[in-house]
Amino acid sequence: MQNIKHVQNKDKKSFSRPVALAEALYILFFIGAISLKSIYFHITTKITRKPYFTSGNAIMAISTFGIAVIIAGLVLLVFNKRRKGALIFLNLFLSALLFADTLYYRYYSNPITIPVLYQMGLVSAVQDSITSLIKPKDIIYALDLPFLLMYIVFMRVYFRSAVLKLDIRKKLISSFAVILSGFVIFLACYLKVDRSSFIYDNVNPVKKLGILYFHTFDSKRFLVDHFFVNKVLNSKDRMRLDDFYASRVSESKEYEGIAQGKNLLIVQVEAFQEFVVGKSVNGKEITPNMNKLIQESFYFDNIYYQVAGGNTSDAEFLLNASLYPAKEGAVYFRYPTNSFHTLPKILKEQGYTSYVFHANNPNFWNRMLMYKSLGFDKFISYDDYTIDEFVGWGGWALSDASFFRQSLRKIDTSKPFYGFMITLSSHHPYTYFNENYKEFDAGEYEGTYLGRYLKAINYADKALGMLIDDLKEQGLYENTLIVIFGDHYAIPRDQSAELMKFMNVQYSDFQFRKLQKVPLIIHCPGMTEGVKRSVVGGEIDIMPTLGNLMGFDTSYAMGRDLLNTETGYALLRNGSVITEDYIYLSDLGEAYDINTGEVLDKTVYEDEVKKLQEEMYISDLILQKDAFETYRIQK
Known part of the structure; x- marks a missing residue:
């Protein structure tokens, strides 16, 4: 009996190795596919421009890869027996999201945000506009589907859809190792970029750290704005409004x-x-x-x-x-x-x-x-x-x-x-x-x-x-x-x-x-x-x-x-x-002479740009806190 048990354990171990290898290959396939589709989004929307092999584009691509690794690690952490199915579903979901991002960006020159999803009822009314934005090369978003089907058939035929169930200790160690690897890769990129314009410009986070990062950034921003921001107009807000309106210069009235x-x-x-x-x-x-x-x-x-x-x-x-x-x-x-x-x-x-x-x-x-x-x-x-x-x-x-x-x-x-x-x-x-x-x-x-x-x-x-x-x-x-x-x-x-x-x-x-x-x-x-x-x-x-x-x-x-x-x-x-005198492009962080197009030194425009951008803060304050419900200009 002891010999029989030893043989069964040996067979089980030898069977689990190819299953584990097949799963590991699929995880790598998932990471690679999502990373490549994200980079395609950058190229087809012209967020990433030639020459492609620059340090900025490299940081974006590496950041995207790191986030894809983190996503894979989170799936390993949350799921056990159903992790393959979760990865397949996530692949389909992210591919659909990136495809939607592409069409939306081609029309609006902006990525999709969570508040935009509230407006999805508009889609049927602009169907002709949306259809005209689709290009044959967008097939890349579905190009990996045949491989997914082949993987499912392969696992069913050769391994009878076998699932390698990990014990809790191995599951935690492996998932945290993957998450940590992805986080280190992403953090190395995150610390290298200037994030000061992210609050004004949705394109800049995409350009600097990738579309996958943007959706994470946008989700966090949405949660903070809707559940953690005080909507009441306080005394500090009123002072900001008073100062702004007091600074408005009365002009001659031709x-x-x-x-x-x-x-x-x-x-x-x-x-x-x-x-x-x-x-x-x-x-x-x-x-x-x-x-x-x-x-x-x-x-x-x-x-x-x-x-x-x-x-x-x-x-x-x-x-x-x-x-x-x-x-x-x-x-x-x-x-x-x-x-x-x-x-x-x-x-x-x-x-x-x-x-x-x-x-x-x-x-x-x-x-x-x-x-x-x-x-x-x-x-x-x-x-x-x-x-x-x-x-x-x-x-x-x-x-x-x-x-x-x-x-x-x-x-x-x-x-x-x-x-x-x-x-x-x-x-x-x-x-x-x-x-x-x-x-x-x-x-x-x-x-x-x-x-x-x-x-x-x-x-x-x-x-x-x-x-x-x-x-x-x-x-x-x-x-x-x-x-x-x-x-x-x-x-x-x-x-x-x-x-x-x-x-x-x-x-x-x-x-x-x-x-x-x-x-x-x-x-x-x-x-x-x-x-x-x-x-x-x-x-x-x-x-x-x-x-x-x-x-x-x-x-x-x-x-x-x-x-x-x-x-x-x-x-x-x-x-x-x-x-x-100039055009300042926030996504590039540079200003150009209005007549010649020459790049200007920051000392020429930086202070003025920051002062003018303050208007956006005041307008956002009025909207987010419904300021005009109670606020009146002090005359």
Whole structure:
């Protein structure tokens, strides 16, 4: 009997060795696959740029490998008999997450954050945009699936799905050894990078330490913000707000009140960028109607969009509240019940009725709830329109022409009104205009991404021209302050080659950022000659500018009056800063001369950048603690 037992133990030991080897190989396979997919994410989104073999890229890759090792070690620690299944599930989950990160980054130039997951209900509405972002090479995220299946079959056939169960002591020793190894690898990278800009810029943590690190960083930040941060506005917070508002300089008031008592009509045009204004293709103007309107309006040609995770909704918020977007996700989802000092509320006190028009689902971007917080009296949405003409956004969007015509007739024009119109036709990915719009020839760009966009904006311009004509026919043109501006970018970074060719410039991060402007046109009743202002500004500055023209107070606005500011700046949500002299890119930690593109010495800009970035802290404080519910400016 003793001999038989000895033989059984020997067989068991000899059987366990190949099982252990097979499992070890799969763990290494898991670590390698997730690391490679993460690095692919960096390359395909152009976060990692050539030359690839630099110390910065090496640190990112090694950090990613270390985190993958830690993940594998945690699986070994938590699971015993089911650790193979857990690793397979985790592989599938992380692959799906990285794929989602890739699509999201290609559109928003940001990785997915936990607050963004609250907005996943938006996915079905932008399905065409998402589909257009998928590329054949993204198959890499599923390339290891056949090997996973082969592994499962192999283990089932040769080892009858045998599982090597470790005793507690061996399990703890092996798992902690793996975790410690991964942690040492990661820590060596973590201590080498500058993490000061991580609080402003979601791209910087990704670029420095990898996308896997970012999701860990984001999860920790989310937990701290939601469960460990005091939401009560304390005395220290009030002092910060007092100091900020006390530092606001009162500027001269040129043009003050010239549109007082007039109606206000604002059109936020989807993806309308400044680089198309005044440009022609094959001798034909891209935006002839806007070019004409500019000749009898204030035109600001140096305005940078400041949107973040809320995209179009962020532009709406920047204009109507003159506050910065949220750090993660969208204000419209995260703070829809906050108290705000807004354009609709200010005008309501002066007897105006406010309308917001958007021919989309009323719950998209949580607009139904948010518009109430912003103070709009009436929200006219998809169900309120006769859908009689489809143009743009996959062929299902109500045409801008019909949208303008119907919206104008829903306004009670017998008393002062504020109408805020948000267009749809020129929404990414512009595929509708490839075959269905023949009125504009994109020339050498015909059939390309940029060519489709030029057609879309030419159509948007045509519809805007029809709106101007309609206002004149209705007798409203001479009694209405008309504002037209773009909400955000049109050409994502991975399509930038065509844009650079169109603008006849060499690609660089500096040049790409310099082109991220939106047009701002403000037509005052009675204007017959145009006034061009090239002061640097952002969408946050529109409300104070209107306050000057219409004669109302905007003390709580964070923006400035663009008509009475000699030198300006634009602060972006990621901490980047554009001034009259330089562009500071927070993800690179460098500033470039606005004219030459030369890298500047830090002593030239560092103090100013830090001072301007303080505005972001104040805006975040207002949002996170709902400061305007109780705070009043000390006058």
